[in-house]
Structures are given as structure tokens and as C-alpha cells.
Amino acid sequence: MPGRAPRRKSQESLHVVGDRKTRTDQNRSRRRKRWLMTVGGLGLASTLGYLAVGTYVALQLTRPGRQAQSAAPADYGLPFDEVTVRSRDGLALAAWFIPAPDSDRAVLFVHGKDSCRSCEFQGRFVELAGRLQAEGFNILMIDLRGHGQSEGRYLTLGEHERWDVLGAVDWLQWRGFTKIGILGVSLGAASAVRAAADPQGGEVIRALALDSGFGNLRDALDRKFVEVSGLPYAFLPGSLLMGRLLHRVDFNMIRPAHDLPQIKAPVMLIFSEQDDLVPVSHFHAMAAARPDAEIWLLADAGHSTIYAAYPEEYISRVSRFLAQSLS
Numbered sequence: 001m002p003g004r005a006p007r008r009k010s011q012e013s014l015h016v017v018g019d020r021k022t023r024t025d026q027n028r029s030r031r032r033k034r035w036l037m038t039v040g041g042l043g044l045a046s047t048l049g050y051l052a053v054g055t056y057v058a059l060q061l062t063r064p065g066r067q068a069q070s071a072a073p074a075d076y077g078l079p080f081d082e083v084t085v086r087s088r089d090g091l092a093l094a095a096w097f098i099p100a101p102d103s104d105r106a107v108l109f110v111h112g113k114d115s116c117r118s119c120e121f122q123g124r125f126v127e128l129a130g131r132l133q134a135e136g137f138n139i140l141m142i143d144l145r146g147h148g149q150s151e152g153r154y155l156t157l158g159e160h161e162r163w164d165v166l167g168a169v170d171w172l173q174w175r176g177f178t179k180i181g182i183l184g185v186s187l188g189a190a191s192a193v194r195a196a197a198d199p200q201g202g203e204v205i206r207a208l209a210l211d212s213g214f215g216n217l218r219d220a221l222d223r224k225f226v227e228v229s230g231l232p233y234a235f236l237p238g239s240l241l242m243g244r245l246l247h248r249v250d251f252n253m254i255r256p257a258h259d260l261p262q263i264k265a266p267v268m269l270i271f272s273e274q275d276d277l278v279p280v281s282h283f284h285a286m287a288a289a290r291p292d293a294e295i296w297l298l299a300d301a302g303h304s305t306i307y308a309a310y311p312e313e314y315i316s317r318v319s320r321f322l323a324q325s326l327s
Contacts (some may be wrong), residue, residue: 058243064113064146088163094149112186116148156237162194181207197259207325215257215282
């Protein structure tokens with residue numbers, strides 16, 4: 001009997017050690033779970049924050065700056081009609097039609113981002129329209145979606161704007177015009193190219209004069225994102241992703257230089273080496289895509305300022321190109 005007590009103590013010691021080990025394992029498991037939950041929570045918070053910033057940037061990139069009209073055709077003594085054009089997706093677009101007597105040629109004016117049908121070219125777009133009307137061209141000037149007095153809240157940097165251009169072309173065809181050209185500036189140039197490359201009606205466009213247009217949207221954003229947004233470049237992919245989800249547009253696929261070879265219409269490229277928004281490499285990419293394009297490359301003007309710098313030469317070159325293309 002006296003010899004059995006140590007065995008009971010030994011068994012009790014084993015139970016104590018086992019309990020301690022179990023508690024230690026449980027504590028470790030709880031700590032591991034807490035660590036995983038903390039890391040997971042931080043990761044989720046970081047992802048949500050990244051996407052929230054991407055959403056904000058996407059909305060800023062696609063929210064146009066509306067400007068009031070700075071002039072009207074009447075200010076230049078031009079005859080005109082205030083008309084409404086329907087985009088291919090149903091938006092009402094404000095427009096002016098400036099008729100040219102005894103002419104069967106029509107030119108559509110398409111402005112750039114954050115501009116309007118009268119604001120473009122530092123407020124001289126209507127002046128240019130009057131000069132071309134005097135050369136024998138009927139002129140249709142539209143406000144793109146979300147700009148000026150047109151419907152729409154957002155822009156898509158050329159993708160849905162092509163429907164505005166095609167809607168305007170439809171309107172000109174409804175008026176009986178078959179000789180239709182386009183003068184597009186910046187975003188307007190990209191929209192014109194996208195429209196002319198569209199298999200549903202783009203083939204009726206017979207001339208494209210493209211001023212300060214970009215050749216590849218993603219490349220332009222790659223170069224300007226940090227400067228324009230003030231954010232690190234790492235936020236660009238998230239911004240493009242959220243833009244795609246919000247507007248159902250793949251901004252990586254807006255590549256006018258890639259579209260140009262598909263277009264049969266004659267093309268004129270107008271650009272300045274000192275463009276502070278679109279790199280001159282875009283001009284060279286578009287020129288390479290259309291070796292037959294008429295080229296006017298300047299060294300000393302900024303983005304969309306070539307007409308202001310050289311108005312007489314602009315009129316001469318563009319009028320000649322349009323006359324030859326729409327003859």
C-alpha cells in the first residue's frame with residue numbers, strides 16, 4: 001500500500017502536463033486566428049480603400065466639365081438653325097446647323113474634352129465654322145454628351161462618343177447629304193476615328209481632319225496619370241478597372257491609331273511637337289498607321305492651339321483637304 005501513492009502522483013503530474021500543453025496549443029491557435037483575422041482585415045481594408053480611390057479617379061476622369069457657350073453663329077452674321085441630334089444610344093445632343101448655299105458638302109465639327117461647340121479653339125470654333133462655310137461647306141456643330149447643352153452625365157473618352165458622331169452623321173444623311181467630312185479636335189478626333197471605323201455606318205464618312213488627337217488612350221494615361229491625378233501610378237490599374245465596371249468600357253481598347261488602317265476615308269493629321277497633353281509619339285504612331293495621310297506637323301503650338309497660332313494657314317490647308325476629299 002505505501003508504494004502505490006507515488007504512482008498516483010505520477011499520473012496526476014501527467015494530467016497536469018497534458019492540460020498545460022492543451023491550453024498552450026489552444027492559446028497558440030487563438031493567437032494564430034487573431035493574427036490571420038488582423039492580416040485579412042487589413043488586406044480587405046487596403047483593397048477596399050484602393051478600389052474606393054479607383055472609383056473616385058474613374059469618376060473624375062469621366063465627368064466632363066460643362067462650359068457655357070462663348071459665342072453663337074449669329075455673332076458672326078451666319079445663318080443657322082438650332083437643332084437637336086440624337087446619338088445612336090438615344091441622348092439628345094444640342095447642335096447648330098450652318099447652311100452653305102448650293103452646296104452638297106457637309107462637315108461635322110467635334111470638340112474636345114471639357115469644351116463645347118463654341119468653346120473649342122479658345123472660343124474661336126464658330127469663327128472657323130464661318131470661314132469654312134464661306135468656302136462652300138455646310139457645317140454641323142454638336143455638343144458631345146455631357147458637354148455644353150447636351151444630355152448625358154459622363155464621357156467615355158471616345159468609346160460612347162462615337163455614337164454621338166454617328167448620330168450626327170445620321171442627321172446629315174437625313175438632310176440629304178452624302179459627302180460628309182469631320183473635323184475632330186482632341187477627344188473629338190478620337191471619337192471621329194472610332195465612328196469612322198464602326199461597321200454600322202462609319203463607311204459613309206468620307207474625310208477625317210484630326211487635330212491634336214491621341215493614338216492610344218492607355219499610353220496617354222500612362223504618361224499623364226501621376227501629373228493629372230496627383231496619385232502614384234499604382235492607382236491607375238484600379239481606376240481603369242472601376243471605370244470599366246462603372247461605364248462598361250474597356251479603356252485599354254480605345255486605340256485610334258489601331259483603328260485608322262480600317263478606315264477608307266482620306267485622313268489629315270494636324271499636330272504640334274509642343275503639345276503638352278498628347279505626346280508627339282502618338283502623332284507618329286497614327287502617321288505610321290496611315291502612310292497616305294496628309295500631314296501638318298508644327299513645332300511651336302500647344303494642344304488644340306494650332307488654329308489660334310496659324311488661322312490663315314489652317315483655313316487654307318483644311319479647306320483644301322476637305323474640298324479634295326468631298327469632291
